[in-house]
Amino acid sequence: MKFFLFNLYLKVVLLIIFFPLSIILNIFNLKKTNNNNFRKKNYKKYFKIFKFRFYSPLSFFIFIFLFPFVRLLKFSKLKLFKPKRINIRQTPKQVASLVSYRVLNNLRLINKISDINKTNYTFFLQPLLYVAKPSTDIDKKLMQYISHQMYDGFTYQTYCKEFYNFLKESLRQDEELGSKFKDFTKIFSNTNDQRFVDPVHLGSIGQYECAKLISQTIKDNEKKLKL
Amino acid sequence: MYIFILHLEIIFMSVSKKIYILGISAFYHDSSATLIQDGKIIAAVQEERFTRIKFDSSYPINSINYCLNVANIKIEDVNEVVYFEKNHLKFDRILKTYFKYLPKSLFQFSKAINLWLNEKLYIDKELANHLKWKQNVKSFTHHESHAASAFYPSPYEDAAILTLDGVGEWTCTSIAYGKKNKIKILQEINYPDSLGMIYSAFTEFSGFKVNEDEYKLMGLAPYGEPIYKDMIKDKLIKIFDDGSYKLNLKYFGFHYGRTTINKNFESLFGCKRKNNEEIRVLDQNMAASIQEVLNEIFIKLAMTAKKITGSKNLVIAGGVGLNCVANGKIVEKKIFENIWVQAASGDAGCSLGCALLAYYQKNERQVGVTNQKSSFLGPEFSDVEIQNILDNYSINYINFKNDDILLDTITKYLEAGKIIGLFQGRMEFGPRALGARSIIGDPRSVDMQKNMNLKIKYRESFRPFAPAILEEYVADYFTNFEKSPFMSFIFKLKPDKRLSHNSKEISLIERLNHKRSIFPAVTHVDYSARIQSVSKEENPLFYRIINNFYKKTNCPMIINTSFNVMGEPIVCKPIDALRCFFSNDMDILILNNFLITKENQKIESIGKINELEEFLK
Numbered sequence: 024m025k026f027f028l029f030n031l032y033l034k035v036v037l038l039i040i041f042f043p044l045s046i047i048l049n050i051f052n053l054k055k056t057n058n059n060n061f062r063k064k065n066y067k068k069y070f071k072i073f074k075f076r077f078y079s080p081l082s083f084f085i086f087i088f089l090f091p092f093v094r095l096l097k098f099s100k101l102k103l104f105k106p107k108r109i110n111i112r113q114t115p116k117q118v119a120s121l122v123s124y125r126v127l128n129n130l131r132l133i134n135k136i137s138d139i140n141k142t143n144y145t146f147f148l149q150p151l152l153y154v155a156k157p158s159t160d161i162d163k164k165l166m167q168y169i170s171h172q173m174y175d176g177f178t179y180q181t182y183c184k185e186f187y188n189f190l191k192e193s194l195r196q197d198e199e200l201g202s203k204f205k206d207f208t209k210i211f212s213n214t215n216d217q218r219f220v221d222p223v224h225l226g227s228i229g230q231y232e233c234a235k236l237i238s239q240t241i242k243d244n245e246k247k248l249k250l
Numbered sequence: 251m252y253i254f255i256l257h258l259e260i261i262f263m264s265v266s267k268k269i270y271i272l273g274i275s276a277f278y279h280d281s282s283a284t285l286i287q288d289g290k291i292i293a294a295v296q297e298e299r300f301t302r303i304k305f306d307s308s309y310p311i312n313s314i315n316y317c318l319n320v321a322n323i324k325i326e327d328v329n330e331v332v333y334f335e336k337n338h339l340k341f342d343r344i345l346k347t348y349f350k351y352l353p354k355s356l357f358q359f360s361k362a363i364n365l366w367l368n369e370k371l372y373i374d375k376e377l378a379n380h381l382k383w384k385q386n387v388k389s390f391t392h393h394e395s396h397a398a399s400a401f402y403p404s405p406y407e408d409a410a411i412l413t414l415d416g417v418g419e420w421t422c423t424s425i426a427y428g429k430k431n432k433i434k435i436l437q438e439i440n441y442p443d444s445l446g447m448i449y450s451a452f453t454e455f456s457g458f459k460v461n462e463d464e465y466k467l468m469g470l471a472p473y474g475e476p477i478y479k480d481m482i483k484d485k486l487i488k489i490f491d492d493g494s495y496k497l498n499l500k501y502f503g504f505h506y507g508r509t510t511i512n513k514n515f516e517s518l519f520g521c522k523r524k525n526n527e528e529i530r531v532l533d534q535n536m537a538a539s540i541q542e543v544l545n546e547i548f549i550k551l552a553m554t555a556k557k558i559t560g561s562k563n564l565v566i567a568g569g570v571g572l573n574c575v576a577n578g579k580i581v582e583k584k585i586f587e588n589i590w591v592q593a594a595s596g597d598a599g600c601s602l603g604c605a606l607l608a609y610y611q612k613n614e615r616q617v618g619v620t621n622q623k624s625s626f627l628g629p630e631f632s633d634v635e636i637q638n639i640l641d642n643y644s645i646n647y648i649n650f651k652n653d654d655i656l657l658d659t660i661t662k663y664l665e666a667g668k669i670i671g672l673f674q675g676r677m678e679f680g681p682r683a684l685g686a687r688s689i690i691g692d693p694r695s696v697d698m699q700k701n702m703n704l705k706i707k708y709r710e711s712f713r714p715f716a717p718a719i720l721e722e723y724v725a726d727y728f729t730n731f732e733k734s735p736f737m738s739f740i741f742k743l744k745p746d747k748r749l750s751h752n753s754k755e756i757s758l759i760e761r762l763n764h765k766r767s768i769f770p771a772v773t774h775v776d777y778s779a780r781i782q783s784v785s786k787e788e789n790p791l792f793y794r795i796i797n798n799f800y801k802k803t804n805c806p807m808i809i810n811t812s813f814n815v816m817g818e819p820i821v822c823k824p825i826d827a828l829r830c831f832f833s834n835d836m837d838i839l840i841l842n843n844f845l846i847t848k849e850n851q852k853i854e855s856i857g858k859i860n861e862l863e864e865f866l867k
Binding site: 037041059060063081097098101106113116176192197 | 277303308309311338339341342345346350351353356363364368370371373380425440443490494495496526708815816829832833852854858859
């Protein structure tokens, strides 16, 4: 409330007192610059009142109107010495490696839980138009549409491609997790039917075919286990 | 006898007592801290390198701690703490300027008053509190600090000093004279007549960030024609014969508002470019035009400085002093016999300047004591520290015990067109990477400029790269050569080294693809290059790398660009270097004697490095 009142007071002072005065001073201060604009000034001249240094009568005059509020505002919102929050721009490779690292950690957790519970699992990397070759005309149009969508200076496609590459590579490097991984990324690359409704989501045919492949994988896994 | 020994002890102690002065530049733009001991620069570093926030203006606590650690002292051991500007004088300027431009300045006026009455008026006291410093924090004016940063570390007994900046307290441009330990400001141009502000206005018009991207405008200038030069001189700025100038404030907004230009500016030249729009021919021509105007002012100011000081030496500092094109013009005109430009010419350099001012107020100056032959004043890391980090993150590496084999390997990779991140020795102070935190490549490759810009730095493809060239060969390739260890000047490639004529009628991208010389990656479209001359004495580590490359290829230069990606400060610690290396298409990383490639690295390790919490440690 007191800040609101101060700002209100300040605006009134600025408009009613300072503004007309500045017009008058500007009229008297119309200096003509002749053949140069160099100045010589002595900044060592100032007068001190209540620990404040004033280098001109005008700044002292302005300050008179502010003086009653000096105490109120002093250290009211401490900002200068607070560390700033980092807001850096991350490159697609940075984002991709970080996300795949976290996915990998999640997979490890899943692996551990399934081990404890003596259950089996398979990790499927879903088909994605961003990383697959567009096969139908609608796919091509979708890709054309999203090619202009940017995040922090890079296209979504760039991020996705990097992420999928990193994730696949990290699963390849981890023998245990890699053995339970199925890459479904490009399963729809060579079909003529429309599978995607957008670059990430599948339509009903796509969902159905995906489900068929998943169930087939589960059956195969179970067969292997029985053997 | 006892009294005699006591006396001797006191005399001995007073003789051997070291004088430490800590200089601080903060709270406006690019914070930094510098520690000097008996006039020698012990350490100087920008806060952005630690906090990883580009041009970080916050309280430079990390930089201060680093400086004290290097000298192995505590704040109590410091004799003086010095701040780089006088805040009450700055407040005087703010009050009077906003008062003058009421009611347009209404919003900014009330905002500024809230800010200044809250904390800014008490900065010196608060600094002392935060540092637990029991004495008063001393201060000098902004331009005195700039002038000192240019004069005292220079190799001259006396020199004319030119400081060119956006604005300090009141001063925007000054001519001073330095002799022995004294600096006297002779002439100055005051706010709002600011070269920095007019250049920033054009930066904003061209869609770049004010106070950050001015160098991009400088890089864009050679692509354009200076067709607006006369209009600028006619409408925006009046240039007097002595180099002083006066802005026509009708076209600007910086003195009352948040933007540097106003509607009048846009009605004169057209709409300003939005950040995500393509760079227009208009932007190229505007950049070329303002650069021409700046060159003219620089030359005239230098001539006036020569006339009123009579010195044969010139030193330059201030943010606008980073404009190496204009600096190069002064060299070209041969107004002075010698020119030296402070490596940290911007506000970061003020921490060095104010510390030196405090020291030389009481002490005599001997040329060479405050030596800034090289600008490697920041943190360095030992092989053991680096190996620990690499092992902690399970990064595969090769440790070269033999330097010659490492040098040959670097040359081999450079020849193969690989891009190498180089991290060795103490970090540079100032905005330029000079071989300690650099990305290097072969300048003979045609596609190198485009690839480095787009795939490594993620920045605009038109941006030029600088050649780092062995000092003894510079004169063979470039005209009007002046020693340039800090990339302070632009020189033109000799006509016999040029390959084709670049028509200005074709597009920017097409012109980029033209092979302009046998070193296309470091030759700008106007055959200019911002060279770094590398000498054996001042930069031995970097010299060896270039020299080895020269022995194998007969090419005495390599590309040298800062080790960072767009929007980030130059890397400081090994972990920053690793993070940067894995964030783009760089091929090789050299950390001291350790060589790291991207092959056979665990993806998990890369992810770990990129964990933000880890990175911020």
